[in-house]
Amino acid sequence: MSVLIDKFDVFASGFWLTLQICFLAAIGALILGSVVAVLRISPVPPLRALGTVYVNTFRNLPLTIVFFFAAFGLPALGTNADFLRIPGLDIVFSRLGTDLPYFRFALIALVLYTAAFVCEALRSGVNAVPAGQAEAARSLGLTFIQNLRHVVLPQSWTASIVPLGSVIIAMIKNSALIGFFGVIGDLSQTADQLTSAGGEPFIPVAIGISIGYLIMTVPLGAFLDRVERRQAVAR
Amino acid sequence: MRTKRAAVLAAVAALALGLTACGDDAGEETGSGGSDKSFAAGSTMERLNEAQAITIGTKFDQPGFGLKGLSGQPEGFDVEIAKIIAAELGVPEDKIEWVETPSKVREDKIADGSVDMIVATYTIKDERKERVSFAGPYYEAGQNIMVKKDDTSITGPESFQDGTKKICSATGSTPIEEIKKYLKDVPSQLVPFDTYDKCRDALQSGQVDAVTTDNVILLGYIADDEDAFKLAGENFTKEPYGIGVKKEDTEFRDFINDILEKAYADGSWQQAWDDTAGTFGAELGTPPTIDRY
Numbered sequence: 001m002s003v004l005i006d007k008f009d010v011f012a013s014g015f016w017l018t019l020q021i022c023f024l025a026a027i028g029a030l031i032l033g034s035v036v037a038v039l040r041i042s043p044v045p046p047l048r049a050l051g052t053v054y055v056n057t058f059r060n061l062p063l064t065i066v067f068f069f070a071a072f073g074l075p076a077l078g079t080n081a082d083f084l085r086i087p088g089l090d091i092v093f094s095r096l097g098t099d100l101p102y103f104r105f106a107l108i109a110l111v112l113y114t115a116a117f118v119c120e121a122l123r124s125g126v127n128a129v130p131a132g133q134a135e136a137a138r139s140l141g142l143t144f145i146q147n148l149r150h151v152v153l154p155q156s157w158t159a160s161i162v163p164l165g166s167v168i169i170a171m172i173k174n175s176a177l178i179g180f181f182g183v184i185g186d187l188s189q190t191a192d193q194l195t196s197a198g199g200e201p202f203i204p205v206a207i208g209i210s211i212g213y214l215i216m217t218v219p220l221g222a223f224l225d226r227v228e229r230r231q232a233v234a235r
Numbered sequence: 236m237r238t239k240r241a242a243v244l245a246a247v248a249a250l251a252l253g254l255t256a257c258g259d260d261a262g263e264e265t266g267s268g269g270s271d272k273s274f275a276a277g278s279t280m281e282r283l284n285e286a287q288a289i290t291i292g293t294k295f296d297q298p299g300f301g302l303k304g305l306s307g308q309p310e311g312f313d314v315e316i317a318k319i320i321a322a323e324l325g326v327p328e329d330k331i332e333w334v335e336t337p338s339k340v341r342e343d344k345i346a347d348g349s350v351d352m353i354v355a356t357y358t359i360k361d362e363r364k365e366r367v368s369f370a371g372p373y374y375e376a377g378q379n380i381m382v383k384k385d386d387t388s389i390t391g392p393e394s395f396q397d398g399t400k401k402i403c404s405a406t407g408s409t410p411i412e413e414i415k416k417y418l419k420d421v422p423s424q425l426v427p428f429d430t431y432d433k434c435r436d437a438l439q440s441g442q443v444d445a446v447t448t449d450n451v452i453l454l455g456y457i458a459d460d461e462d463a464f465k466l467a468g469e470n471f472t473k474e475p476y477g478i479g480v481k482k483e484d485t486e487f488r489d490f491i492n493d494i495l496e497k498a499y500a501d502g503s504w505q506q507a508w509d510d511t512a513g514t515f516g517a518e519l520g521t522p523p524t525i526d527r528y
Contacts, residue, residue: 071433072437075437075440075442095422180428181428182403182442184427189407192406192407193407193412196407196409
């Protein structure tokens with residue numbers, strides 16, 4: 001088990017990179033997922049269809065295929081995803097600003113894939129709000145957006161938060177794939193680096209990696225439990 | 236009583252002799268090589284010869300060395316070398332059980348006895364000698380760099396020190412760790428993929444400037460498309476491939492070393508290469524000196 005202490009810096013830098021991409025991808029997926037959810041519950045049929053097509057595409061493709069399209073399809077289309085080199089943000093998240101586009105490609109893949117699940121988690125919350133609420137709001141003359149903002153979403157949030165948390169936890173675990181699509185040095189790749197090339201025994205390294213992921217996911221789960229309990233009291 | 240016992244003994248002896256004779260005949264008829272070889276009692280060689288079976292670890296995903304294709308049997312230089320050794324042990328080819336041994340598990344598989352030996356692009360290294368013993372080397376590979384045919388700006392690993400060129404290799408491999416020493420800024424210069432095929436695609440589409448790994452693998456890609464790629468300079472590492480056996484099994488190790496030297500002399504080593512990795516256009520060169528440490 002001494003590898004956990006001797007190679008702590010390797011684990012730590014892997015943890016940091018995984019945390020970076022998960023943080024960015026979570027924000028991206030929550031924004032995009034909300035937009036798609038609004039599309040799917042909007043009163044305009046073409047927008048609803050658009051949302052449905054999006055969800056059915058990305059929810060039903062294997063994640064590795066989405067990664068593959070991002071890493072090899074985008075360059076074929078002639079883009080390096082440079083729109084993600086956001087000034088300011090690339091100081092904290094240095095990988096966003098490098099010439100190498102693979103961090104950005106991986107981020108796009110994770111966001112596109114996770115957004116489909118975020119959309120469905122939000123929509124399940126909306127569906128949990130009794131239909132009478134929205135009808136009552138409409139009868140008061142609220143527009144669609146007002147209806148969502150003041151009546152439906154505040155109530156749906158309660159039902160959405162737990163599935164939403166599960167989606168984000170799944171996304172953190174999914175991020176373990178980025179090391180196979182051109183991003184150097186994430187948490188699960190440090191396992192390969194230490195065992196195959198460094199000759200370290202596999203099991204202690206795997207335990208170290210597992211601890212790294214648990215540090216990210218367990219507090220998130222505990223936080224969700226807390227939110228859920230507080231809301232149960234409020235209700 | 237006395238005469239009776241003697242008679243019984245004689246009868247038993249005669250029976251035993253007769254049976255042995257039968258066994259010999261049968262052996263000659265079927266042409267089994269098992270019975271005409273003799274090994275020191277208690278040695279690994281004797282055990283394998285008696286069992287008429289051997290379990291060999293190799294790679295299933297290494298073109299030219301050990302690749303399990305549609306035929307269901309692994310093929311390559313490593314596999315041919317292993318077959319030469321098995322033949323010397325008197326074990327027929329169809330009695331070899333092939334086990335996939337990726338880089339991660341090689342030491343463990345030898346240590347727990349689930350394979351008798353490993354021939355799997357297994358670089359002889361001091362830290363590995365602490366857990367296994369190596370026969371060989373039977374081949375000396377080296378790390379090299381592949382670039383686009385018209386690229387003259389990259390001449391070796393030093394070309395990456397200024398921090399502008401980007402290079403690709405396989406996740407968790409020895410070459411990817413080696414090239415890190417030459418890079419100025421790893422996150423902006425190094426791209427890992429799970430397979431070298433993806434690295435080649437990234438080189439083709441211009442996302443990276445070079446691909447690095449063992450020369451033999453690169454030569455395979457160059458042989459596929461000679462107009463597109465070339466090697467940039469000479470090998471910059473030495474990777475002597477050895478045969479892993481159980482630690483401190485010196486008898487078995489010496490036995491394999493003798494076979495290798497014999498194979499160098501009688502041309503079967505060269506033949507094994509020409510049939511496998513040699514088809515990529517790589518030269519085998521002179522046999523590496525056996526390291527009887």
